[in-house]
Amino acid sequence: MADKKVTIAEVAKRAGVSKATISNYLNKRYDRMKEETKDKIQEAIDALGYIPSISARRLSAKEKSKTVGLIIPGNLANVFDTMYFPQVFDSVGKAAEKQGYSVLIYAQNSKKLEDEQMEYLLGLGKSLVDGFLVFSLTPRDRYFKEFEKNKIPYVCVGKIKDYDDYNYVATDHAQTVKEAVDYLVQLGHEKIAMLTEDKVSVVEESRFPAYKEAMEQHGIPYREDYYYSFSCGEIAENAERVFNEMLQKKERPSAFIIPANLTRYLKRAVRANNLYIPDDLSLITLEYYENYYSEYVTFQNMEYTRVPSVADKVSEVALQKLIGLIEQPEEKFESCLEPIELKIGKTTRVKAKTIN
Known part of the structure; x- marks a missing residue:
């Protein structure tokens, strides 16, 4: 025994x-x-x-554990599909250490937290951790409001469309998509395709309406065949096929807006169809990781026109705000949207006069 x-x-x-x-x-x-x-x-x-x-x-509520909890998706394999969470972990870990805090990671068993999971998280919030950073929200998530009811500090990383009654730090993904469409239209493009990941996430929920709205504002009708959203785990199996089908259309797109981790599949399809970037089609990448994709995926070492990822900055801001809630609970929390700048590179150009 x-x-x-x-x-x-x-x-x-x-x-x-x-x-x-x-x-x-x-x-x-x-x-x-x-x-x-x-x-x-x-x-x-x-x-x-x-x-x-x-x-x-921590024998009383006045004691602090100096530990924050990160709530992330339960499928850890998919967590590392992109560089998002590695960037988050690195940024939060370093920032927490500077503030004398430790980090505990909790992986959800499902997107929708069951009662027993919520009970466990509330228990963590009253014993092992001082507060939570909540990642990978879906549009219908509200479980974090239970933290508020139980006076447990929390900050969500992500903005739920048309909902403001919670603590959040996020990036303005909708505005950057509109800027991307505006820029391509200025270059003469009208056949603009957009591909996204996991349509149920708050990020994609904001990107798709922004894309559709921006196109319509320029008098360009939305085309369903120019938009595709990959479900979780589908990318490796289907991405290259989807790009090939789009590029082989009689009226193929002259420009693409896609997440940076899809560029490898577009690259293969472009080569297979004897096309060239930016001569035959323009490309804008979203969530571009400057220190990762610039070495891992390139088009003949060309500099992308891109929306850089600011996951590290946003995560650090969220952590600082969470620590502020923990150490000064009487202070009013101010949610914020961090801006992202469209950077012009060499993967976009004025549209050619004819598209075969």
Whole structure:
């Protein structure tokens, strides 16, 4: 039988002090504590083989664990399909360390949290973590409001369309898509295709209407055959085929707006159809990771016209705001949309006069 875990109460009893005194010692709040008392506590810890836990250090709501929780999608394989979460983990980890915080990652079992999962998260929020950063929202998600009801600090990374009653930090994806369409139209393009990932995400929920609206504002009718949304896990199997079908249309698109991680599949289709970028079609990439895709996927080392990813910046801002909620709960939270700038590169040009 495994040895029984030593409790803080047993340490307090052996040292002849209160549990609160033990907690103060564990949290190094012992400036006014007698040396004799500190020696007794350490002797009791050593003798009993006591291993302090976060919850032991946090005996009351006033104590802080100095730990934040990241809520991410449950399918960890898909988490690493793009560089988004590696960027997030790197940025949040470094920023948290500078602030003296640790990071705990919780992977959801499903997009819609069940009652038992919510119960577990609320338990974490009252014991092991001081607050949550919530990623990968869907348009119908509202479970994070339970944190608000239970006075657990939280910040969502992502903006739900037409809903503002929550704490969020996000990027204005809709505006950048409109700017991308505007720029291509200025170059003379009307047959503009857009491909996205996972239509149920808040990002794609904002991008698609923005694309459709921008086209219509320029008097260009929306064409269903120029839009495609890949479901989760479908990209590797179907992306190249979808691009080939679009490029082989009698009226094929003269320009594409796509996430950067789809460029490898477009590259293959372009070559297979004896086409060239930007001579035959223009390309704007979204969520372009400057330090990743510039080395991993290139069109003859050309610089992309792109919307750079700011996942690192947004995640760091969200963390700073979360820490602000944790340490100064009386302060009013101000949600924000971080701007993204369209950068002009060498994968777009004025539309050729004829498209075969």
